[in-house]
Amino acid sequence: MKDDDDAPGLAAAKAEMRARLVAARRAMPEEARAGAARAIRDAILAMPQAQMAGTVAAYYSVGLEPDTQALLFALWKRGTYVLLPIVRPDLDLDWASYEGPDSLRPGPRGALEPSEPPRGAGAVARADLVIVPALAVDRTGHRLGRGGGSYDRALARVGEQVPTLALIYEGELVDEVPAGSHDQRVRLVTGVSGEITSVGVT
Numbered sequence: 001m002k003d004d005d006d007a008p009g010l011a012a013a014k015a016e017m018r019a020r021l022v023a024a025r026r027a028m029p030e031e032a033r034a035g036a037a038r039a040i041r042d043a044i045l046a047m048p049q050a051q052m053a054g055t056v057a058a059y060y061s062v063g064l065e066p067d068t069q070a071l072l073f074a075l076w077k078r079g080t081y082v083l084l085p086i087v088r089p090d091l092d093l094d095w096a097s098y099e100g101p102d103s104l105r106p107g108p109r110g111a112l113e114p115s116e117p118p119r120g121a122g123a124v125a126r127a128d129l130v131i132v133p134a135l136a137v138d139r140t141g142h143r144l145g146r147g148g149g150s151y152d153r154a155l156a157r158v159g160e161q162v163p164t165l166a167l168i169y170e171g172e173l174v175d176e177v178p179a180g181s182h183d184q185r186v187r188l189v190t191g192v193s194g195e196i197t198s199v200g201v202t
Contacts, residue, residue, distance in 0.1 A: 010178055010180050011147075013178040014144060014147065014178050015147075017135075017136065017144060017177070017178060018135055018144065018146070018147070021135040021136055021144070021172065022064065022135070024171070025064040025135075025169065026064060028064075028169070033064070033066070033067070033169075034067070036066055036169050036170070036194065037066050037067035037068075037070070037071075038070070038194075039190075039193045039194025040066050040071070040167055040190045040194040041068075041070050041071040041074065041194075042194060043190065043193075043194040043195060043196055044071055044131070044165070044190075044194075044196070045071070045074055045075070047129075047196060049128070049129050049163045050075070050080075050129055052128070053080060053127075053128035053129040054080070054081060054128055055080070055081040055082075055083060055126060055127045055128050055129075056075055056080050056081070056082050056083070056127060056128065056129045056130075056131065057082075057083040057084075057085075057095060057123075057124045057127035057129070057130045057131065057154075058071070058072060058075070058082060058083070058084060058098075058130075058131040059084060059085055059111075059131065059132065059133055060072065060084055060104065060111055060112045060113070061133070061167075062109060062110050062111040062112075063110065065133050065167070066167045066168070066169060066190070068131075068167070069101075072084075072098055073100070073101065076098055076099070076100060081097065082097065082098040083095040083096065083097060083098070083119065083123055083124065083127060084096060084097075084098045084104075084113065084114045085113070085150070085154070086107065086113045086114065086118055087107060087108050087109075087111075087113070087150065088121075091148040091149060091150050092121055092150065092153050092154075093121060093124070093150050093151070093153065093154045094118040094119070094120060094121055094123075095118065095119050095120070095121070095123040095124055096113075096114035096115075096116040096117060096118050096119055097114060097116045097119070098114055098116075099114070099116060103115055103116060121153075121154075121157070122157060124154050124157055124158060125157045125158060125159065127158070127162065128162065129162070129163050129165065130154075130155070130158050130162060130163070130164045130165070131164075131165045131166075131167060132145075132151045132154070132155065132164065132165070132166050132167075132186065133145065133146075133151070133166070133167060134166035134167065134168050134172070134186070134189075135168070135172065136168060136172045136173070136174050136177055137166045137168055137172065137173055137174070137177065137186060137189045137199060138173075138174050138175060138176050138177040138179075138199070138200075139173070139174075139175060139176075139199055139200060140185065140199065140200035141185030141186050141187060141199040141200035142176075142177040142179040142183055142185055142200075143166050143177065143183070143184075143185070143186050144177045144178070149182065151184070152182050152183055152184045155184035155185075155186070156184055163187055163188055164185075164186040164187050164188065165186065165187070165188040165189065165190070165196070166186045166188070166189050166190075167189075167190050168189055168190055168191075169190075170191065170192050170193075173189055173191055173197065173199075185199075185200060186199065187199065
């Protein structure tokens with residue numbers, strides 16, 4: 001399920017786009033990233049889908065990703081059951097519960113992972129809202145990730161009626177993302193000032 005499993009040139013197109021997007025994120029002032037993270041947090045907490053969700057599958061941000069730490073803590077404090085991923089050796093995702101900042105331990109690629117017992121790769125299918133990282137999303141819902149295919153596998157397990165939300169900065173909702181047969185779509189993205197925007201999949 002990696003990029004080079006698809007049509008010739010697809011992996012190169014994705015790599016070129018990733019490089020441009022990462023460079024743009026590096027050029028963002030720290031204050032702009034922090035402001036975006038606050039706006040995203042507030043918008044998600046105000047979403048009816050998040051307010052009604054018993055379980056939210058999310059992720060602990062790393063590097064230049066929109067910061068999710070305050071969002072995770074706020075969801076947990078208001079009683080939402082929060083699942084975070086554990087990266088398996090084959091790059092598939094297991095899931096375990098978030099029980100506050102002290103429940104996390106170092107994982108691969110500089111990320112933190114939950115230290116609670118794993119619930120299995122299928123646990124994401126029981127979430128009422130699924131929040132995933134992305135470098136960009138296009139208007140049909142295709143997302144550009146880091147290239148390991150982890151979240152494509154996870155999203156393939158999520159039911160069609162479950163809202164799936166990719167967190168991106170302003171300017172990362174684009175006309176087209178290079179996509180292959182295994183690439184899964186999302187239904188929602190964060191946009192200007194953290195606003196939640198619907199994309200191609202309804």
